[in-house]
Amino acid sequence: MMKKQIERIGRNGYYNYLGLRDFLLFTRDVLSTLFNFYSQVQIGFSVIVKQVYFTGYEAKWLIIFVALAIGGVLILQGNIYLTAFGQTRMIYLLLVTVVVRELSSLLTAMIVIARSGTSISTELGNMVVNKEIDLLRSFGISPLSYLVVSRTAGVIAAMFILTIVFNVTAVLGGWFFSTLFYPLNIEVFISNFMAEITVSDIILSVIKSIVYGFSIALISSYHGLKVVKASTEVPQRTIKAVVYSITTVVIANGIITFVYYWLK
Amino acid sequence: MNRIRDEKMTNDLLTLKAVSFEHEECLLLSGITLSFLRGKVYIITSEPDGGKSLLLKIAGGILKPTEGEVEFRGVDLYHEKHGKDLTKRIGSVFQESTLISNLSVEENILLPIKYLDPGYNYEAVILEVINLFRYFQINIRNLGKRPSDVSYSVKKLINIIRVIVTKPEIFLIDAPFFNLNAVDRKQLFLKLLEMKKKGETMVIATNDRKLIEDLGDEVILLAKGQIKENCRTADFFRSSNPAVINFIDHQVGG
Numbered sequence: 001m002m003k004k005q006i007e008r009i010g011r012n013g014y015y016n017y018l019g020l021r022d023f024l025l026f027t028r029d030v031l032s033t034l035f036n037f038y039s040q041v042q043i044g045f046s047v048i049v050k051q052v053y054f055t056g057y058e059a060k061w062l063i064i065f066v067a068l069a070i071g072g073v074l075i076l077q078g079n080i081y082l083t084a085f086g087q088t089r090m091i092y093l094l095l096v097t098v099v100v101r102e103l104s105s106l107l108t109a110m111i112v113i114a115r116s117g118t119s120i121s122t123e124l125g126n127m128v129v130n131k132e133i134d135l136l137r138s139f140g141i142s143p144l145s146y147l148v149v150s151r152t153a154g155v156i157a158a159m160f161i162l163t164i165v166f167n168v169t170a171v172l173g174g175w176f177f178s179t180l181f182y183p184l185n186i187e188v189f190i191s192n193f194m195a196e197i198t199v200s201d202i203i204l205s206v207i208k209s210i211v212y213g214f215s216i217a218l219i220s221s222y223h224g225l226k227v228v229k230a231s232t233e234v235p236q237r238t239i240k241a242v243v244y245s246i247t248t249v250v251i252a253n254g255i256i257t258f259v260y261y262w263l264k
Numbered sequence: 265m266n267r268i269r270d271e272k273m274t275n276d277l278l279t280l281k282a283v284s285f286e287h288e289e290c291l292l293l294s295g296i297t298l299s300f301l302r303g304k305v306y307i308i309t310s311e312p313d314g315g316k317s318l319l320l321k322i323a324g325g326i327l328k329p330t331e332g333e334v335e336f337r338g339v340d341l342y343h344e345k346h347g348k349d350l351t352k353r354i355g356s357v358f359q360e361s362t363l364i365s366n367l368s369v370e371e372n373i374l375l376p377i378k379y380l381d382p383g384y385n386y387e388a389v390i391l392e393v394i395n396l397f398r399y400f401q402i403n404i405r406n407l408g409k410r411p412s413d414v415s416y417s418v419k420k421l422i423n424i425i426r427v428i429v430t431k432p433e434i435f436l437i438d439a440p441f442f443n444l445n446a447v448d449r450k451q452l453f454l455k456l457l458e459m460k461k462k463g464e465t466m467v468i469a470t471n472d473r474k475l476i477e478d479l480g481d482e483v484i485l486l487a488k489g490q491i492k493e494n495c496r497t498a499d500f501f502r503s504s505n506p507a508v509i510n511f512i513d514h515q516v517g518g
Contacts, residue, residue, distance in 0.1 A: 123366070135362045137326045139376040139430075140352030 026222050030152065033144045044150035051154025055116040056161050062115075066107055067166040071173030074098060079181050092196040095174055100201050101260075104166040105159075105208035106253055109216065112159055113245045117220040120151055121241040124224025125234035133225070143225070152217035159213030163205055204260050211256065215248045276338075277302045277434050277465055278354070283322060283332035285315075285489075292318055293489045296332070300434065303463045307480035307497070309471050311511065314486045316469035317359055320436045323467065325351035337433075352380050355432030359439040359469075361419030363411035370407040373426045380430060389429055396425045400451050416443040424452065428459075435459070435466040440475070453478075477501070485511055 078091045124147060127133055133143050175189040223241035227233045278300040285293040293315050300306055300323075308316050321327040323334060325341040325348065334341045336354065341347040363372045373393055377384050397404055400421045406414050414422070420443045427435060440456065441449050453474070459466065460479055468475060476483060476497060483500040485493040485508055492507040493500065500508060 126365075130365065131358065131360060131362050132364050134321070134326050135358070135364065138324055138351065138354075138356040138358075139379060140325070140349055141376070141379050142348070 023222055027218060029144055030148055030218060030221075033142060033149050034152070036145075044146055047146065047150035048154045048157070051116075051151050052158050052161075054119070055112060055155050056158030059111060059115055059158075059162060060165060062111055063108060063162050063166050064169045066111065067104070067169035068173035068176075070099065070103055070107065071095070071170035072177040074170075075174045075177040079178070083181075089192065091174075091178070092193045095171060095193060096197045096201055099170045099174075100167055100197060100205050102253070102257070104170065105163045105205055105212055106249070108159060108162045108166050108209065109212040109249045110246070112155065112162070112213070113216055113220075113242055113249070116155055116158070117216045117241055117245050118238050120155075120217065120220040121224040121238040122234055124221055125227035125237050126231065128225060128227045129229070129231050129234070148217075148221040148225070151221060152214060155217035156210055156213035159209045159216075160206065163209035167205060200260070200264070204256070208253065208256055211252050212249050215252060216245045219245045219248060275302045276300070277336070278323060278467075279333075279335045280319075280323060281333045281335065283319075283329045283334065285318060285322060285327070286330040291489055293322070293329070296491060298484065298491070298494070300465060300467055302433075302465050304465060304481045305460050305479050306467045307476045307483045308467060308469045308486065309476065309483060309511070310486035311514075315489050316486060317438050319486065320356065320438050320467065320469055324354050324356040324436045326356065352376065352430075353433045355427035355430055355435045357423050357427050357435070357437045357440070359442050361416055361423055361443060363419055363422065365411050367410075368407070369409055369411065369414065369422055372411065373407075373422065373429065376426065376430050392429050393425060396428060399455065400425070400448065417445055417448050420444055421448060421452070424455075433465065435464060435468075437466060438469045440468060440470060441472055487511070 074094060075091060078094050079088070082088055082090050082094075124133075127147070133147075136143050136146055171190075171193060175184065175186055178184050178189065220241040223237040223244070224234075227237050276299050280296050280298045283293060283296040284291065296319065308319060310316050318327070322329050325334065325336070328342045333343065336347075336350045339347055339350055341350060363369070364375065367375065370390075370393075374386075374389065377389055393407070394404060397406070402418055402421060406418060406422075411419060424437070424440070427437075437456075440452055444452060456466070456468075456475075456479055466479075468479065470476065480497040480500075483493070483495060483497050484491060485500075487507055492511075493503060493505050495503065501512065503509065
């Protein structure tokens with residue numbers, strides 16, 4: 001009984017190792033293709049534009065809605081407790097720490113996973129089943145370059161833009177909800193906020209958005225292209241893409257935040 | 265293309281050297297050695313699941329063989345640095361009517377040309393496409409449609425048109441009559457005949473007797489992943505090889 005369990009653990013560990021190695025090789029190939037992307041940019045550019053449109057532009061209202069809600073709730077909660085301690089100005093520090101450094105990129109990543117990660121995985125999986133990947137190979141077009149690298153570039157660009165939109169909207173939302181408690185000039189609010197935010201906060205947010213965008217596109221593409229024969233594999237692979245993307249983003253968030261405070 | 269080596273005196277365009285392919289511990293192709301010469305039409309024929317489509321995919325640079333080499337104009341497609349680039353000089357038509365589903369029919373046709381020649385003349389290419397649409401009696405309006413909106417028969421013809429307009433050096437056509445109605449078959453047959461007369465190099469996987477007899481210069485018979493016969497078309501139908509006699513009786517209708 002014990003021996004069987006040890007065998008099972010060993011077998012699972014070995015398969016996990018093989019899976020990780022396969023993913024790292026895929027990442028290496030994508031990165032090397034990324035640097036040679038200019039050679040196929042004439043056909044991949046339209047894919048980048050479409051990806052930015054779908055991931056970025058079409059998600060704008062959802063991002064704005066979530067950012068407004070987050071900014072509003074933060075101000076609402078902050079005002080109740082911080083005012084009681086006479087620390088109303090701390091609200092700006094709260095906005096910088098919670099929204100700019102953490103939630104903007106993290107929540108944007110979750111929305112991008114839900115919309116674009118799933119669609120990339122599903123689309124590529126169906127392309128494999130329909131033999132469209134073989135078709136691209138027959139033209140001498142690298143599926144990595146045409147499908148993966150261009151989508152990755154598109155998702156990174158969209159994540160970057162959406163994170164900025166999230167930050168700006170959440171801050172403006174914060175101001176709007178503050179006015180419900182006391183009259184507050186927007187210029188005063190912005191100048192107080194700017195006094196708290198530093199360049200390193202903005203850089204942190206940008207780095208996070210780029211790392212998350214890269215991770216989401218890479219993981220979703222990898223699982224989409226791992227579909228082998230049947231369309232029933234497509235939802236299974238999509239679920240894996242979502243689970244691994246969320247896990248990777250959360251771990252990456254922890255590591256980047258740790259490095260940020262360590263360097264500070 | 266400066267990487268392409270000087271052409272050999274033998275005029276070999278595409279060469280398979282001891283090619284084998286194994287999948288899930290099953291040997292599907294074994295020790296296939298073939299040379300396709302410029303200007304000739306080759307017919308690959310076999311019983312169903314005999315490895316015709318697999319051989320074409322390997323020859324077309326799409327599927328790497330487990331063993332052996334595939335050389336296009338002397339350059340190994342799978343093992344040399346610029347081998348993959350040469351795949352675009354080979355025009356593959358699959359048995360299934362494959363089109364990229366999120367592109368329009370026109371975008372599908374232009375996709376390989378955009379890659380092959382970014383500075384291509386759009387007007388000239390689209391005129392050629394329209395002429396081919398007219399030849400195959402396909403409605404021009406289909407150019408703006410998505411692949412899901414056109415019939416299987418039209419999809420198959422679009423696959424062939426797409427390859428014709430890219431002007432490859434060799435055509436690899438898998439089951440050309442698959443999914444086609446009688447009218448389209450006739451038109452396609454005449455087009456293939458015209459291409460043969462023009463001196464195009466073609467490798468066609470089929471069991472259709474008319475195609476074999478009227479188009480083929482040489483016939484290659486595959487069975488159980490191996491070449492059982494490789495001879496001129498006239499000799500194929502007179503062959504005393506038991507494998508060929510059995511095949512003709514059962515697969516191409518004597």
